[in-house]
Amino acid sequence: xxxxxxxxxxxxxxxxxxxxxxxxxxxxxxxxxxxxxxxxxxxxxxxxxxxxxxxxxxxxxxxxxxxxxxxxxxxxxxxxxxxxxxxxxxxxxxxxxxxxxxxxxxxxxxxxxxxxxxxxxxxxxxxxxxxxxxxxxxxxxxxxxxxxxxxxxxxxxxxxxxxxxxxxxxxxxxxxxxxxxxxxxxxxxxxxxxxxxxxxxxxxxxxxxxxxxxxxxxxxxxxxxxxxxxxxxxxxxxxxxxxxxxxxxxxxxxxxxxxxxxxxxxxxxxxxxxxxxxxxxxxxxxxxxxxxxxxxxxxxxxxxxxxxxxxxxxxxxxxxxxxxxxxxxxxxxxxxxxxxxxxxxxxxxxxxxxxxxxxxxxxxxxxxxxxxxxxxxxxxxxxxxxxxxxxxxxxxxxxxxxxxxxxxxxxxxxxxxxxxxxxxxxxxxxxxxxxxxxxxxxxxxxxxxxxxxxxxxxxxxxxxxxxxxxxxxxxxxxxxxxxxxxxxxxxxxxxxxxxx
Amino acid sequence: xxxxxxxxxxxxxxxxxxxxxxxxxxxxxxxxxxxxxxxxxxxxxxxxxxxxxxxxxxxxxxxxxxxxxxxxxxxxxxxxxxxxxxxxxxxxxxxxxxxxxxxxxxxxxxxxxxxxxxxxxxxxxxxxxxxxxxxxxxxxxxxxxxxxxxxxxxxxxxxxxxxxxxxxxxxxxxxxxxxxxxxxxxxxxxxxxxxxxxxxxxxxxxxxxxxxxxxxxxxxxxxxxxxxxxxxxxxxxxxxxxxxxxxxxxxxxxxxxxxxxxxxxxxxxxxxxxxxxxxxxxxxxxxxxxxxxxxxxxxxxxxxxxxxxxxxxxxxxxxxxxxx
Amino acid sequence: xxxxxxxxxxxxxxxxxxxxxxxxxxxxxxxxxxxxxxxxxxxxxxxxxxxxxxxxxxxxxxxxxxxxxxxxxxxxxxxxxxxxxxxxxxxxxxxxxxxxxxxxxxxxxxxxxxxxxxxxxxxxxxxxxxxxxxxxxxxxxxxxxxxxxxxxxxxx
Numbered sequence: 001x002x003x004x005x006x007x008x009x010x011x012x013x014x015x016x017x018x019x020x021x022x023x024x025x026x027x028x029x030x031x032x033x034x035x036x037x038x039x040x041x042x043x044x045x046x047x048x049x050x051x052x053x054x055x056x057x058x059x060x061x062x063x064x065x066x067x068x069x070x071x072x073x074x075x076x077x078x079x080x081x082x083x084x085x086x087x088x089x090x091x092x093x094x095x096x097x098x099x100x101x102x103x104x105x106x107x108x109x110x111x112x113x114x115x116x117x118x119x120x121x122x123x124x125x126x127x128x129x130x131x132x133x134x135x136x137x138x139x140x141x142x143x144x145x146x147x148x149x150x151x152x153x154x155x156x157x158x159x160x161x162x163x164x165x166x167x168x169x170x171x172x173x174x175x176x177x178x179x180x181x182x183x184x185x186x187x188x189x190x191x192x193x194x195x196x197x198x199x200x201x202x203x204x205x206x207x208x209x210x211x212x213x214x215x216x217x218x219x220x221x222x223x224x225x226x227x228x229x230x231x232x233x234x235x236x237x238x239x240x241x242x243x244x245x246x247x248x249x250x251x252x253x254x255x256x257x258x259x260x261x262x263x264x265x266x267x268x269x270x271x272x273x274x275x276x277x278x279x280x281x282x283x284x285x286x287x288x289x290x291x292x293x294x295x296x297x298x299x300x301x302x303x304x305x306x307x308x309x310x311x312x313x314x315x316x317x318x319x320x321x322x323x324x325x326x327x328x329x330x331x332x333x334x335x336x337x338x339x340x341x342x343x344x345x346x347x348x349x350x351x352x353x354x355x356x357x358x359x360x361x362x363x364x365x366x367x368x369x370x371x372x373x374x375x376x377x378x379x380x381x382x383x384x385x386x387x388x389x390x391x392x393x394x395x396x397x398x399x400x401x402x403x404x405x406x407x408x409x410x411x412x413x414x415x416x417x418x419x420x421x422x423x424x425x426x427x428x429x430x431x432x433x434x435x436x437x438x439x440x441x442x443x444x445x446x447x448x449x450x451x452x453x454x455x456x457x458x459x460x461x462x463x464x465x466x467x468x469x470x471x472x473x474x475x476x477x478x479x480x481x482x483x484x485x486x487x488x489x490x491x492x493x494x495x496x497x498x499x500x
Numbered sequence: 501x502x503x504x505x506x507x508x509x510x511x512x513x514x515x516x517x518x519x520x521x522x523x524x525x526x527x528x529x530x531x532x533x534x535x536x537x538x539x540x541x542x543x544x545x546x547x548x549x550x551x552x553x554x555x556x557x558x559x560x561x562x563x564x565x566x567x568x569x570x571x572x573x574x575x576x577x578x579x580x581x582x583x584x585x586x587x588x589x590x591x592x593x594x595x596x597x598x599x600x601x602x603x604x605x606x607x608x609x610x611x612x613x614x615x616x617x618x619x620x621x622x623x624x625x626x627x628x629x630x631x632x633x634x635x636x637x638x639x640x641x642x643x644x645x646x647x648x649x650x651x652x653x654x655x656x657x658x659x660x661x662x663x664x665x666x667x668x669x670x671x672x673x674x675x676x677x678x679x680x681x682x683x684x685x686x687x688x689x690x691x692x693x694x695x696x697x698x699x700x701x702x703x704x705x706x707x708x709x710x711x712x713x714x715x716x717x718x719x720x721x722x723x724x725x726x727x728x729x730x731x732x733x734x735x736x737x738x739x740x741x742x743x744x745x746x747x748x749x750x751x752x753x754x755x756x757x758x759x760x761x762x763x764x765x766x767x768x769x770x771x772x773x774x775x776x777x778x779x780x781x782x783x784x785x786x787x788x789x790x791x792x793x794x795x796x797x798x799x800x801x802x803x804x805x806x807x808x809x810x811x812x813x814x815x816x817x818x819x820x821x822x823x824x
Numbered sequence: 825x826x827x828x829x830x831x832x833x834x835x836x837x838x839x840x841x842x843x844x845x846x847x848x849x850x851x852x853x854x855x856x857x858x859x860x861x862x863x864x865x866x867x868x869x870x871x872x873x874x875x876x877x878x879x880x881x882x883x884x885x886x887x888x889x890x891x892x893x894x895x896x897x898x899x900x901x902x903x904x905x906x907x908x909x910x911x912x913x914x915x916x917x918x919x920x921x922x923x924x925x926x927x928x929x930x931x932x933x934x935x936x937x938x939x940x941x942x943x944x945x946x947x948x949x950x951x952x953x954x955x956x957x958x959x960x961x962x963x964x965x966x967x968x969x970x971x972x973x974x975x976x977x978x979x980x
Contacts, residue, residue, distance in 0.1 A: 046541025050549060143701035144685075165893065167884055171841055174877035178848050181873065185866040186686040189605055189661025189823050192855050192866060193848070198579075198606055201572040216913075223905040223939050268692040322698070323714045324691040331689065332541040338710075339546075341790040345714025390942035391951060394912075394933040398952065401916060401929060402959055406971035408539075409569050410576070411921050418913050430837050431895045448869040453685050455864050457654045457702060 007129060010357030013058060014365050022059045023362050026066020027370050031377075033067070034074020034086050037211045037403035041071035041087075042328040045336070052339040058355050060340075062362040064333055065316075069121060069366050072272075072309050073374055076113040080301070081106055081384055082396055084215035088206045089272035089308040091438050092280045094214060095161065096293065096300030103296050106382045107240030112250045112298055113305040114374040115242070119251075120258035120306035121367040124313030127262055129360055132317045139266040139318065144453035145464045147267070149474035151447035154274055156481045157281035158440070163294070163433030172432050176440025179204055180448075187452050199412040206273075206441055211400050212417040213434040217424025219393045224425070240378055250302040253283050257306025264307075265314015268326045272311040273442050276304035285485075313363065320344055320356055528774045530562045535585065535593040537577025539570035544594040546791070547621060547755050551592075551775075554784040560777055573602030579610040587762035592618065592771065596755035597663060600807075600814045605661050605823045612811070615758035616768050617804040619775040622788070623754035623796035625728030626667045627709045627739065629721040631700045639724040639745045642704060643675055650681040656693045656702040660686045661823045663753050664706040667727055669817045670749040671742065679820045697721065708753055709736060710792060727751045732794075754796055754810075756803065772799045834888040834895070841881035848874035908939030925971050929956035 013019065033044045045064050052060050075087035080097035093113065100109040127135070142150075162169025182193040183203030194200035242250065260282070261275040283299040284290055293300055318324035323345035325331035337344050342352055349356055387395070404417045427434060458464035466472045534551065538544040545568060555561040569577035574595055585591040593615060603611040628639070636642040645653050650672060657664030665686070669679030685702055687693040694712065697705035698720060705712075713736065715721040723739045729750050731737050742749045757775060759768050778784055779797045788795055798806060818824035852870040887893065912935030919928035933952025934945055942948050963971050 043540060046539070046545070049541060049546070050553075053553060140695060140699035143696065143699060167880060167887065168893070171877065171880045171884060174873050174880060175841075175844070177873040178844075178870070178877065181870050184605075184659060184661075186659050186688060187684075187864075188866045189659060189665070189686075189821070190856050190866045191606070192870060193851050195851075198572040198575045198608060201575070201602075201606060202570075219936070220906065220909060223909040224901045226902045226905040226940060268695040318691065318695075322694075324694050324698075326691055326695075331691070335541060335546065338791055341792070343710075343714045346718035346720065347714065388942070390937035390940035391933075391948070393940055394936035394948065394952065395955065397912070397916075397936050398929045398933055398955055398959075401920070401925075401932065402963075402971060405920060405925070406963065408571065409567070409971075410571070411917060414917055414920065418917065421913075426833075426837055426840075429895075430834060430893055432837075444869070444873070449686075449688070451869075452864045453687070456683055456685050459651060459654075459683070 003130060006353060006357045007361060009354065010359075010361030011364075013354060013358030014062065014361035019059060019062050019358070019362065020365065022055075022063045023066045023366050023369055026063040027070040027073075027366055027373055028066075030067035030070020030072075031074035031077075031370070031373065032070075034071035034076075035078050037078065037084050037086050037207060037215065037400055039403055039406065040075075040207075040329070041068045042332055044071070045329055046332045049332070049336055049339065052336050057337075057340040057342065057352075058358045060336060061333070061355065061359045062366075064336060065359060065363055066366045066369075068312060068329055068333075069309070069363065070370060072121075072312050073114060073117050073370050075308075076117070076301075076305055077110065077381055080109045080113065081381060082215065082392075083218050084396060084400065085207070085210050087272075087308075088210060088442065089276055089311075090305075091210050091214075091273070091435070092276040092304040093301055093308075095280070095435055096297050099294070099296035100298065100301065101385070105296060105298075106385060107378055108242050108246050108298060109296075109301050110378045110381060111240070111242050111375065112246060112302045114371060114378070116250065116254040116257065116302045116306040117309040118367055118371040119254045120261060120310040121313060121370075122364065123255075123258040124262045124265075124310040125360065125363045125367065128313050128317055128363070132321050135263065135266050135314075136318050136321050136324075139263070139268075142267055142470060143468075144450045144457060145468050145471040146474060147450035148447060148454055149465055149471040149478070150274075151443055151450060153474055153478045153481065154277055154439075154443055155447070156478050157277050158436055158443075159482075160281040160284045160293075161277075161433060161435040161439065163436075164431060168430075168432045169436050172427070172434065173436040173440040176437035176442075177444040179209060179437070180441040180444035186449050187456070197412070199410060203445070204416060204441075205404075205408075205413065206438065208404050208413055208417045209420050209441060210438050211403060212420030213424040213427070213437060215396050215400050216417060216421025217428055217434070219397060220421060220425040221428045222389075222393065224429075240382065246298055249298050253279070253299045253303035254306040256282060256286075257303040258310040261307035261310030261312075262314045265311035265326065266317050268318070268324065271442070271446070272308045272315075272327070273439075274446075275307040275311050277439055277443075279303035279307040281481075316363075320348060320359075322346060323348070526560070527562060528560050528770070528777065529590050531565065531590060532561045532563075532774075533565050533567070533585070533588065533591040535577065535581045535591065536566060536568045537570065537574035537581070537593065537595065537599075538568065540568055542570075543755060544574070544596065547757075548594045550784070550787045550791070551621075551757070551778060554778050554781050554787060555774075557783045558778070558781040560774060560781075572606060572608075574599040575602050575606050575608045575610075578603075578612075578615070579608070582610050582614050582761055585760040588760045589763055589767040589770070591760040592757045593759075594755065595758055597753050597810060597814075600811050601661060601663060601666065601818065604811075604815050604818050612758070612807060614761055616761070616763065617807050618757045618759050618768060618771045618799065619779075620754050620756035620796050620798040620803050620806065621775070621779070622756075622793040623752040624708045624710065624794060625726050625732070625752050626664060626706055627712060627716075627726050627736075628704055628706050628724045629697060629712050629716065630704045630724060631697055632720050632722055633700065634703065634722065636704070636724065637722075639740070639742070639747075642724055643671075643745075643747065646672065647675050647677060650677050651683050653704065654683040654685050654702045656685045656687055656696045656705040657707060658687065658689065658693065660684060661818060661821065662686075663751070665821070666814060666817045667706055667749070667751050669821055670751060671747055673817070673820065674742075674747045674749050679817060680822065713792075751813075752796070756798075769800070775799060828890060828892050830889050831892055834893050835885070838881060838885035838888045842878065842885060845874055845878035845881050848877065905939045905941075909936050912936040912939065926953070926956045926960050929959075 033039050075090040076093045079085045079090040079094035083098040085091040097109045257279045260279050264275040283303040284293045315327045319330045404413045534548045536545045536548045552564045581593045630636045672679050696702045716723050725742045726739045912932045916928045916932035930952040934949040937948040
């Protein structure tokens with residue numbers, strides 16, 4: 001088989017000592033920047049671009065791919081340990097992961113995240129190797145109408161994070177939607193909710209709001225309660241490693257997460273956040289003990305973590321086969337290709353076979369490397385929780401500052417983060433859930449733009465959402481998710497009554 | 501937005517330029533401060549880093565310092581540069597046509613007019629493409645459909661009011677329709693525009709040539725017209741210009757550098773001649789080649805006049821679109 | 825059912841949400857309408873989002889007045905701690921633009937650590953300085969990113 005022979009050639013490229021070193025440096029750097037909130041793989045790859053002047057293309061891309069995968073691993077670490085999502089794709093991980101850490105189960109949470117990332121990353125890389133062209137052609141069939149219907153599915157899934165009171169959860173969701181509106185409207189160029197400030201024209205960065213709501217709010221909240229001595233993180237207890245029941249509860253979410261995440265990477269409007277919401281929702285619905293969700297359910301870490309890594313591999317598919325970047329990191333990697341005078345696209349596999357297969361092989365290598373790098377690190381990472389509380393929280397705020405200010409050099413960003421943190425303090429006090437706000441902020445703009453793009457294309461015909469078969473089936477899925485369980489239990493009840 | 505620009509570049513079309521600066525290397529500046537009003541990795545950032553790369557190799561400048569302040573299409577960084585670097589003789593800010601539009605639509609108090617024009621470096625023409633299976637075989641076909649009913653021809657591009665939208669507006673004006681009648685679909689940077697036209701979701705799409713070049717080469721997209729003054733050289737040279745096809749529209753996405761406000765004419769001249777020297781280095785030519793950027797070198801007074809005209813043109817279209 | 829005594833904080837939250845929703849409605853009303861041909865204008869979604877928020881906020885206000893949110897009783901707030909942390913954040917925001925990241929972060933670190941009960945202010949400031957300078961240096965040297973040099977630019 002051609003693919004296998006080419007892949008073998010790729011491994012020959014990837015397994016040379018130099019390239020192994022590049023992969024290692026990439027993975028290490030990626031993990032490090034993934035840990036820092038607000039500083040993601042896109043920025044890191046952008047900053048490493050000058051390296052393209054010095055090293056051959058294959059080495060540079062192996063390095064970049066390492067950074068990309070590594071950041072996905074690293075982002076989850078701070079989510080779990082410090083409730084400070086390093087990347088927007090790991091916001092969901094914080095929900096259950098941090099609960100686990102607070103309950104002294106940081107070790108298993110980190111382990112299931114790392115192994116799940118490995119499993120999903122490997123499955124997705126396999127899929128990338130063998131199915132890329134097919135999946136990409138399918139993804140192209142989706143237009144704005146389909147994206148909108150997909151967002152409807154995601155909005156239904158938000159119900160899983162609404163928390164104790166639907167009313168308060170919905171209030172947060174709509175607050176998030178309003179935050180997402182800030183900026184220049186894509187369809188008409190009009191500034192919305194910018195209060196005349198140029199800084200707001202590009203909208204508000206999701207990571208800034210997430211770090212504000214999670215880390216800053218958490219710190220302020222703990223400060224208000226300090227004299228009560230509660231809310232202390234429990235010392236790490238038991239094994240750092242997964243127990244038998246952890247394995248049993250993790251492996252299915254890993255596989256399901258991989259299956260949800262991978263196709264999303266290929267869709268231009270997918271993003272890596274969306275599959276994590278859907279995976280979380282799915283695990284919560286499928287779980288035998290849904291009551292544990294919100295208090296540290298391991299499935300809620302395993303699934304979303306697998307989903308975000310799989311989508312990271314998925315993103316490479318349209319980039320390599322069509323030259324189509326579906327994420328910011330991919331866009332910057334494309335720019336790196338250009339500095340070598342290489343244009344990714346339909347011809348890339350033919351003209352640059354060595355490079356592409358070397359890159360794909362290095363993804364397998366990188367995944368193994370990250371697993372080896374991360375599992376021993378679990379022991380080291382949990383030691384972070386041993387830092388005395390004053391210095392730990394002071395450090396968290398310093399890193400939050402680096403994330404929001406360091407890159408943009410904008411005091412406005414910093415003030416937004418603090419402002420959001422103060423709002424978050426009140427939300428915490430009166431038990432408003434923060435997740436719907438962040439999710440609303442991510443989904444809102446995607447849904448709105450897709451809706452309006454679809455209507456411009458259909459010339460105002462609203463039936464476009466139900467006459468296009470794929471869009472219609474997404475809507476059916478949304479309906480089933482929303483009302484299916486209730487109808488099912490009603491039906492079961494009538495059956496039982498009939499029998500009785 | 502600037503990320504999208506990073507992927508835009510053009511082949512060929514080197515404009516005639518006066519031979520400025522000495523051919524041999526001689527250090528002109530001890531240090532140069534380059535301000536990039538966009539995030540790392542975008543087109544402006546790459547332009548700034550390319551200047552560093554060429555100048556350092558040739559020994560024209562001792563050391564470089566960079567500052568990136570992104571946001572608002574350059575309009576967040578520009579006021580900051582103007583305030584902080586007033587009178588600084590060795591400070592440059594990277595910018596380009598995108599800044600003009602956002603300056604006008606954002607009703608910004610500080611605009612490109614506040615910084616002295618030093619040199620234009622590169623430019624990229626826009627291209628109109630349709631999917632391979634499209635019924636529009638050539639530009640005349642698309643133009644006829646647009647003339648009949650612009651609303652029935654959804655066309656994709658970047659954010660509304662951006663350079664792609666301005667180009668569509670200019671074309672509609674030339675065809676005798678109002679720019680407001682267009683069915684323009686704005687897409688977020690990140691390949692959505694390419695995906696939409698490849699998948700036939702929109703009937704046509706407008707963007708920089710490099711954005712579509714691979715798809716055009718592979719035969720999945722058909723290029724109907726290019727917005728440059730002349731055709732591209734080499735690859736893509738078979739694409740006719742809009743002007744050739746009876747539509748008097750030329751528009752290009754150019755990038756260049758500006759100096760600090762409050763500097764003297766002599767200081768600005770020194771920067772312009774430094775850019776001339778950088779432009780003459782073989783390293784610069786090499787970067788242009790690998791990046792597929794079209795050389796559009798234009799310095800000093802001529803560049804300043806060009807900027808003025810570009811501002812006026814952009815403003816006129818944006819007024820028609822109700823955005824100015 | 826015994827009459828519920830409204831909790832001030834809950835009512836305040838609900839009122840704040842009502843105010844935010846009204847503010848959003850006002851901001852939606854001032855979005856310039858564009859003459860561009862668009863099937864759905866830029867204001868539809870903002871109208872939906874802000875009016876839904878208004879409805880929910882009013883319902884929450886009713887709930888707060890009649891039954892309360894059912895959140896556990898409030899504990900007294902440790903104002904001293906909170907004040908130190910807030911002072912740290914304020915110092916950071918004020919200093920970062922002028923003195924630069926390193927000094928702003930040092931002040932932030934020391935104040936927050938103090939807020940959480942650390943007594944050795946100087947030691948904390950030293951730790952903060954090391955962390956801040958290390959981060960600054962790492963970004964500057966490894967990645968070529970300037971995270972707000974401030975007065976440090978002239979010192980080194």
